[in-house]
Amino acid sequence: MSAMEGSRPESVVGPMGLPLTLASLPPRNTKRWIAHRKAELVAAVDGGLLTIEEVCERYGIELEEFVSWQRGVERLGMRGLWVTRSQKHREMFERRQRY
Numbered sequence: 001m002s003a004m005e006g007s008r009p010e011s012v013v014g015p016m017g018l019p020l021t022l023a024s025l026p027p028r029n030t031k032r033w034i035a036h037r038k039a040e041l042v043a044a045v046d047g048g049l050l051t052i053e054e055v056c057e058r059y060g061i062e063l064e065e066f067v068s069w070q071r072g073v074e075r076l077g078m079r080g081l082w083v084t085r086s087q088k089h090r091e092m093f094e095r096r097q098r099y
Helices: 003-007 035-046 052-059 063-081 083-098
Strands: none
Touching (some): 035 063, 052 063
16 A cells, blocks of 8 residues: 555545545546546545546546646636537637737
8 A cells, every 4th residue: 555545535525516435436447538527537636536647547548638627627617628618718728828
């Protein structure tokens, strides 16, 4: 057991305000990442339930993709994780950065 596992909380508050535990996280074989599942993983990392490295390894997610989920939550909450909306907001944000 690592030092992180010894100090990890049993649960954190999930995106819907309910307790989130390791057992209640999306299954490891999840392939379809809808907004609330992404938000659950972001909440798990933010609350110390898992590290970013553990999430990426456990779910086969690239670090850059997970970081984009964190940024989406920071900017717009769960709405920032909606794919079509994320693309629209990303394009708008990039346009603003250019001018």
